[in-house]
Amino acid sequence: MEAVNIQFAPETGTEEEWNEAYARLADYFRSYQLHNRIRRTQLILETLRRAAAAHKLDTKRTPTAHSIEEARRMLKEWLGAIYSDMNLNESQLEAAGRLGFHLSGGPARWPNFFLDKDNLSQEMMEAMRSAIRASGPGMQVSKMTPRDMDLGIVSEVAEDTFDRLGRHPILRYAILISIVGAVLGYLYLLLR
Amino acid sequence: MSVIGAQTANINATAGMPPPRIARMRRATFFSFVGLGTIVGTWLMYAFLSEHGMRWSEWALLAVFLPLYYQLNVGFWTALFGVWLMNRPKPDSLNLWRTLKPEDHDADITASTAIIMPVFNEDVTRVFEGLRAIYLSLEQTGHSKNFDFFILSDSNQTSQWIEEETAWLELCRQLNAFGRIFYRKRRKPINRKSGNVSDFCRRWGKRYRYMLVLDADSLMSGNLITSMARIMEKNPGIGILQTFPKQIGAETLLGRVMQFAQALYGPPFMAGLDYWQCGEANFWGHNAIVRLEPFIKYCALPPLPGKEPFGGHILSHDFVEAALMRKAGYAVRLLNTNRGSYEEGPPTLVDMLKRDRRWCQGNMQHFWLLFAKGWHPMSRVNFAHGILSYASSLLWFLFLVFSTFLAATPLPHVDAQAVRAEQILLGVTAMLIFLPKLTILLDEIITGRLFKPLKLRLLTFISSMADTVVFTLMAPVLMIFHSQFVVYTVLGKGVRWVTQRRKLDGGVDWAEVFFTFWGVSIIAVIWGTIGWFVSHSFFLWFCPILVSLLLAIPVAIMVSGRRSGLRFGLFLTPEETDPPSVLAMMNDNLTEIKGRIHLPPELEKHHGLLQVCLDPYVNGLHVSLLRRRKSIDVSRSYLDEIAKRLIQQGPQALNAQEIKAMIHDTETVTDLHYRLWSARDHELAPFWATAIRQYNLAASSPFTHTLAQREPA
Numbered sequence: 001m002e003a004v005n006i007q008f009a010p011e012t013g014t015e016e017e018w019n020e021a022y023a024r025l026a027d028y029f030r031s032y033q034l035h036n037r038i039r040r041t042q043l044i045l046e047t048l049r050r051a052a053a054a055h056k057l058d059t060k061r062t063p064t065a066h067s068i069e070e071a072r073r074m075l076k077e078w079l080g081a082i083y084s085d086m087n088l089n090e091s092q093l094e095a096a097g098r099l100g101f102h103l104s105g106g107p108a109r110w111p112n113f114f115l116d117k118d119n120l121s122q123e124m125m126e127a128m129r130s131a132i133r134a135s136g137p138g139m140q141v142s143k144m145t146p147r148d149m150d151l152g153i154v155s156e157v158a159e160d161t162f163d164r165l166g167r168h169p170i171l172r173y174a175i176l177i178s179i180v181g182a183v184l185g186y187l188y189l190l191l192r
Numbered sequence: 193m194s195v196i197g198a199q200t201a202n203i204n205a206t207a208g209m210p211p212p213r214i215a216r217m218r219r220a221t222f223f224s225f226v227g228l229g230t231i232v233g234t235w236l237m238y239a240f241l242s243e244h245g246m247r248w249s250e251w252a253l254l255a256v257f258l259p260l261y262y263q264l265n266v267g268f269w270t271a272l273f274g275v276w277l278m279n280r281p282k283p284d285s286l287n288l289w290r291t292l293k294p295e296d297h298d299a300d301i302t303a304s305t306a307i308i309m310p311v312f313n314e315d316v317t318r319v320f321e322g323l324r325a326i327y328l329s330l331e332q333t334g335h336s337k338n339f340d341f342f343i344l345s346d347s348n349q350t351s352q353w354i355e356e357e358t359a360w361l362e363l364c365r366q367l368n369a370f371g372r373i374f375y376r377k378r379r380k381p382i383n384r385k386s387g388n389v390s391d392f393c394r395r396w397g398k399r400y401r402y403m404l405v406l407d408a409d410s411l412m413s414g415n416l417i418t419s420m421a422r423i424m425e426k427n428p429g430i431g432i433l434q435t436f437p438k439q440i441g442a443e444t445l446l447g448r449v450m451q452f453a454q455a456l457y458g459p460p461f462m463a464g465l466d467y468w469q470c471g472e473a474n475f476w477g478h479n480a481i482v483r484l485e486p487f488i489k490y491c492a493l494p495p496l497p498g499k500e501p502f503g504g505h506i507l508s509h510d511f512v513e514a515a516l517m518r519k520a521g522y523a524v525r526l527l528n529t530n531r532g533s534y535e536e537g538p539p540t541l542v543d544m545l546k547r548d549r550r551w552c553q554g555n556m557q558h559f560w561l562l563f564a565k566g567w568h569p570m571s572r573v574n575f576a577h578g579i580l581s582y583a584s585s586l587l588w589f590l591f592l593v594f595s596t597f598l599a600a601t602p603l604p605h606v607d608a609q610a611v612r613a614e615q616i617l618l619g620v621t622a623m624l625i626f627l628p629k630l631t632i633l634l635d636e637i638i639t640g641r642l643f644k645p646l647k648l649r650l651l652t653f654i655s656s657m658a659d660t661v662v663f664t665l666m667a668p669v670l671m672i673f674h675s676q677f678v679v680y681t682v683l684g685k686g687v688r689w690v691t692q693r694r695k696l697d698g699g700v701d702w703a704e705v706f707f708t709f710w711g712v713s714i715i716a717v718i719w720g721t722i723g724w725f726v727s728h729s730f731f732l733w734f735c736p737i738l739v740s741l742l743l744a745i746p747v748a749i750m751v752s753g754r755r756s757g758l759r760f761g762l763f764l765t766p767e768e769t770d771p772p773s774v775l776a777m778m779n780d781n782l783t784e785i786k787g788r789i790h791l792p793p794e795l796e797k798h799h800g801l802l803q804v805c806l807d808p809y810v811n812g813l814h815v816s817l818l819r820r821r822k823s824i825d826v827s828r829s830y831l832d833e834i835a836k837r838l839i840q841q842g843p844q845a846l847n848a849q850e851i852k853a854m855i856h857d858t859e860t861v862t863d864l865h866y867r868l869w870s871a872r873d874h875e876l877a878p879f880w881a882t883a884i885r886q887y888n889l890a891a892s893s894p895f896t897h898t899l900a901q902r903e904p905a
Contacts, residue, residue, distance in 0.1 A: 020872060020873065024869065024884075027884055027885070027887075027888060028869050030888040031806060031807055031808055031887065031888055031894075032808055032809075033809075033893060033894070062870075062872050064870060064871070064872050065870040065871075065872075068866055068869045068870040069866070069870065072866055091815060091858050091859065091862050092815075092816070094812065094815075094862060095811070095812040095813075095814075095815035095816045095858075095862065096812065096816050097812070098808045098809055098811070098812035099361075099809060099812040099813050099816055101809075102809040102812075102895075103361075103365060132816075144390050144393050144394050144397070144488045144492045145492050146492040146493055146494035146495075147490070147492070147494070148494070149494050149561075149564050149565075149566075150564060150565040150566070151497065151560055151561070151563060151564045151565075152563035152564055152565055173683075176679075176683065
């Protein structure tokens with residue numbers, strides 16, 4: 001990537017729009033935990049230039065949208081170069097690649113190499129490649145099937161009863177109310 | 193890690209299974225005492241009631257009295273046998289610790305063990321800091337290389353799920369434990385916790401010889417874990433080895449009283465249980481090690497006949513798994529442990545009742561299994577005791593109802609024999625209730641098992657008196673609720689699977705307490721009025737119960753508060769005065785996290801969702817962990833529409849199902865990340881606009897939100 005050149009004069013879009021795109025890119029690259037401000041500024045400017053070129057061709061989309069899209073494109077190109085022989089599909093490449101950069105301590109160790117596909121650190125590449133993790137060990141599938149259980153005659157009778165009661169909720173509550181009623185009635189008789 | 197076979201060589205295959213002769217003799221002794229106590233009590237009751245012949249209400253009273261008295265006797269004799277075992281000079285011949293020789297403690301553990309922790313919407317910080325403490329404690333033993341950790345998540349709240357993923361990654365990074373700690377999230381949480389464990393067994397069970405099961409609030413020391421693996425190696429006849437998890441971390445009065453009671457009375461009860469349960473002990477579902485091969489082969493749970501709540505999926509799976517393991521010929525043993533195995537209890541009375549409701553339903557389901565063929569008789573006894581532990585509340589309630597009837601139709605007791613029977617019964621019952629407690633207290637004061645300093649022993653004595661007051665006030669309230677739970681279960685009113693609250697967030701919820709307990713106080717007023725009209729002497733006899741019921745609301749508020757007597761030195765436990773290193777480590781880390789910077793409440797509430805959408809690393813992690821599927825359950829346009837709504841209206845505009853559908857799809861999650869960052873401020877919901885501005889300010893690293901920051905090993 002070229003040395004910092006702060007000249008930026010987009011041919012399309014308003015100043016307000018580009019300022020908003022700048023602020024968004026600043027937040028976006030900060031979310032990558034890039035604490036090196038000079039590097040962040042470099043990246044923002046480079047992305048804005050690419051976004052300005054894209055906006056010239058498609059003014060319907062906002063500079064912010066173009067900026068994030070360009071940042072994504074740069075990320076994909078960069079990760080593609082790092083994981084070129086690892087047979088990852090597009091979403092795997094993006095997801096695992098970002099994670100690999102974090103796990104290898106990339107934001108703190110190699111901020112100057114971030115998104116710079118023409119200038120890849122061998123050490124960073126090795127670290128990022130070895131950081132792709134899986135969440136579980138290889139499966140060794142077993143069968144775990146319940147065995148038949150003979151619940152006995154009492155359970156059969158109980159099952160029938162509960163099944164019948166289950167089909168007739170009114171009957172169920174009627175039985176309960178009768179019991180409570182009988183108890184209260186008996187109490188009334190005693191206290192009369 | 194190498195995969196090791198499931199058989200242990202050169203050791204008697206039945207080692208660990210107590211000899212039948214000893215088991216028979218112990219049970220004959222124990223149940224003779226229990227039987228004798230029950231018969232004597234029932235006979236005394238009969239002698240008292242039958243002075244003028246038996247009326248139906250007296251028969252009914254006697255019928256409910258019998259199981260209640262049996263239960264009282266079981267508790268009494270278990271405690272007394274326990275105290276005797278703890279004090280006799282000759283060690284118990286069945287004590288499993290004796291199977292380990294001094295040199296065994298330094299030997300390598302070659303058996304592969306999976307330490308699993310099923311979680312369901314639990315406090316992520318507590319789960320992972322607990323796991324970190326266990327992991328490091330195990331590392332300190334120098335014998336951790338064949339132990340792997342699995343977090344098995346069934347969490348259905350999106351933010352919780354994402355936070356679990358980030359905490360897992362950060363923990364692995366900090367501990368350099370990739371390939372040792374694994375995270376698995378089930379897409380469909382079929383059959384709840386037992387289904388989660390079975391799923392683990394089906395997928396990875398063959399890789400391991402043992403499985404150590406933890407609860408989300410469990411904490412175990414590395415020394416105990418390695419000892420358990422060694423005991424299992426030495427005793428191939430053991431299928432399940434259960435430890436006694438002591439309660440820790442309580443902050444409320446209820447929690448600390450329960451914690452204290454468990455620390456003081458627990459060990460003798462456990463020793464007593466071990467005495468008569470022998471090789472047919474129970475499995476409590478966590479803080480236990482399981483021999484995986486027979487577990488996979490024999491312990492799969494069949495659905496019960498009928499529909500939930502009484503039938504269907506087995507809720508209290510642990511008792512059934514223990515019975516199945518025993519049926520397969522393996523012993524289920526209780527390991528007498530004083531330190532090293534911990535769990536947390538519910539903080540408030542309402543939380544305790546919610547947990548009891550679930551346990552009650554689970555135990556009542558075991559009714560079906562009581563009469564099933566093939567069980568070891570002791571497994572039936574265990575099922576029956578489980579059922580009785582809740583049904584006894586209903587029996588006690590009925591006992592009081594019948595007593596009210598009898599008080600309404602009094603017959604004079606003039607016969608000297610009946611009067612004497614009544615007096616003896618009263619004395620014996622008081623002895624059955626209070627003697628175990630007094631004996632255990634006396635044992636503590638003399639031996640100083642919990643505390644050596646005399647001052648602490650005296651405080652233990654005072655605390656024990658105080659806990660009697662608390663339990664006396666709570667017991668009638670629990671009776672009413674447990675009775676209600678039993679009736680609800682029989683009537684078909686089931687419970688939902690909800691997350692257990694383990695810490696009191698903020699203060700006591702007065703409204704919740706009022707709406708939970710007002711009915712109990714009304715019962716007290718009605719019953720008291722009836723009792724007063726029935727008989728003044730009955731009313732006085734009944735007063736302690738009525739007062740407890742009447743005071744249910746203030747008592748619930750009092751016990752749920754943070755004024756727990758700690759400043760007076762009451763209800764202290766050894767874990768509070770001298771925390772074991774594993775607990776101290778976890779507490780230090782939890783304290784550090786409490787001091788971290790918080791985002792605005794709305795952002796904190798949806799923090800996981802916010803991270804997965806905005807943070808490139810969290811987004812990458814989530815997409816990497818999602819299983820790629822060829823087809824999705826819902827249409828792309830539907831996912832696109834809800835993603836649009838999420839961006840424009842914020843997370844509150846989506847229901848849980850919609851968020852879940854979106855967050856399960858790799859393409860949508862990746863796309864969402866870019867769509868959010870691409871949108872202009874005015875196109876975003878205020879939630880996202882604030883989140884984008886504030887997110888980078890609060891998080892120094894996206895993965896440290898839930899964990900203490902420790903430098904990688």
